[in-house]
Amino acid sequence: MSETELKKNVATAGASRRSFLQMAGVVGAGAVLPLNLAGVRLANAAGGQLRVRFGADIAILDPALIFQVENQTIAGHVYNGLVQYDQATNEIIPDLATSWEITPDGTEYTFKLHSGVKWHKGYGELTSDDVKFSFERVLDQATGSRYTGQLAGLEAVDAPDPTTVVFRLAQPNAGFLHKVCAFNQGWIVSRKAVEEKGEAYKLDPIGTGPFVFDSWIAGNSVRLVANEDYFAGRPHVDEVVFRIIRDETAAAIALEKGEIDIFFGLQQPEVIERLNATDGMTVLSREASNTVNLVLNTTMPPLDDVRVRQAMIHALNRQGLIDGFFQGTKSPAHSVLTPTFQEFSDNVPVYDYNPDKARALLEEAGAVGFEFELVTVALNPYDRFPVPMVDDLNAVGINATMKVIERGAYVQARGSGKVQSCITAVVGPPDPDAPLVTLFSTTSFPPGLNTSRYDQVDDLLAAAANELDTEKRKGIYEQILQKSMEDVPVIPIFAERLFLAHSDGVEGLVQNSLFTVQTYPVSLKG
């Protein structure tokens, strides 16, 4: 059976089952019409169609250019990396690579690949050349990749034989495994597919993952079908349909009515409360890998004075914001790393809500009544939660106002470095470089997000990259967190929490902290 025939058969079998289920009035039941294709293991596969809510449409599925959680979620189903984050613990575990070795000086990483891994839709077998190609194209300026900077220091990728890949680094980088982990630039693409498809590849991805990209109806849905040849075993469900439902209340009703099985991107406190109170629904919640921060521009007086910045963090009732505005759906943050990072430490200076102390510090700095503009983006909830913060600042004698700017203009204003403050969240994998280098390194501006122009931890960041001993490395990260919280160029406002809801028919779903959802382990109850 040719690849296209197989695909067609999977598609029709899926469709007929679905209409049968609709006729029978059964939703999500799997065992009604067992799907049997040649060579398909059905031992623990209940089959069926899994339906997942998306809050926004997909746009781009090329790992070199990818961004936004919906795209990353689809990519997580279609692609593999050399290594991957364990969904539950964020530990780095094998994926396409069965094992890897690092030379004692930390500049050479050698990966052994699984043999016999097949690309989707008949694009042949995965070889080390595809891996080499995947990373080299991220480095190539012509690709216009978002993640070229992530691979800084990568000198060469060699493919000595079809199942061996060697990465050579200019200097040791203890965090390098994060860069080749199955996320963004770490997802491996097929050289043949990328070269053959050109621009069209952006929405016609070829991977090695558990699901094959089948179709996209703009603004409506994305359909993936099970990869029968998946090297780690076929997924339990036959297909996954991601439905684009922008409104959260409508999505909640669709979940309760059985029109979808998994509610991804659940955020609104009142919808969370509603689903929590509904029988037959499970709401999962987990700490995300990012904080939402108020970034202060330390080149603009009086924000160059550490006492003023400390006064501001004391002035803000951050716990009140979490309990009141967010109704407990966010977590307190005392540094820019969240507990989901392996390098997290809570041994940092903690600032309580203390308006009196804030007033005293302001007076000491001679900055009472200074004009402060809190610049934020016109996106829910970023345009609303700073309102009580501005009130808090005014209460201690800062003449604070708020300025809300449309997203495109906001990104430009922030990038200009000419605003006094901005709200920034660094959303990425649990790689400590993601928030720390991005927010605190002098290499991250301009362009970049170190809009506070903080320059006090460059040495420590370099030391962390060079330190290959895990425990010592954690110690250095702790110092970075401590230093950055003494100087407060960035005020962590709260730590993001992720919510995911599913109906009782869904089994085996593990929530990750990557802002995505992975349905490979999921099965539908009969």
Next chain:
Amino acid sequence: MAGYLGRTFVQLIATLVGIVTVVFFLMRAIPGDPALYMLGDFATETAIVALRERLGLDLPVYQQYFLFMERAVTGDLGRSVVTGQPALTEIISALPWSLSLAVGGLSVAVLVGVPLGILSAIKHGTWIDTAIMLVALIGISFPVFWVGLVAILFLSYHGGIFPALGAAVGGGFWTQIHHLILPALVLGLSVAAYIARLTRSAMLEVLGQDYVRVARAMGVPERRINFRFALRNAFIPILAVIGVTFAWALGNAILVEVVFSRPGLGSTILKAILARDYQLVQAGVLVLATGVVLINATLNVLYGVIDPRMRTGE
């Protein structure tokens, strides 16, 4: 007739060139940069420069404009910066969703609004008139997203008659229609209230004319007066509003699209503006403008059918 078609065609071209020009410069006048959007938080300086160059954003705006017009004349509106798909293809794929919603919604609006307006005018000053106008006032006042959520809550969640999602994935014609009913009802009823009020006042104006009084004095049956004389004359402004509303519903039904999870032109263009996806915005506006011009042309013909004095082309 040939002259009329020719004039319409010239009008179409002039309108499109004008609108596309305005949109072209407006999009570039607002702050924001597609390269920054595409490259995101971890962008490097060289990457930004390289991408701007590749997208042609490093050229002076007037040069970009001439390049764009040159390609547009050959039917090439460029590719979406984000998805890499041809911009026109992406817009056209949203068109059936918007068209079906607009046709469904306007049908509801006309079928409900016009009869209620007529009834209200005939029963002018009675409690029926007051009741209908009160309902219409409420209909106009409630925001459409709220009505949409309430409709989902009662007709879908509690009633179980319609699906909560206003767009089916796959499924045949009837499945699609089943999903369309609720959004069409919500869009239609909000417009129906408006059309009912308009029909009423247009009818009342005609019913107050001398020739109607004369007809009544001559003993022409009331039924014939209402429908043959009054409605026919009142229908010109009603038709104009239906046409304008139809054009509006094509591109502006964003709230209905969001509440009922439907794709559509409005949502697509909004998404494109937020991403500074210039090509997609231009293609979207071009398609919408074409729609508006075609609707206007159709209306002009219809006016002539209703009122011989307005026939064109003679």
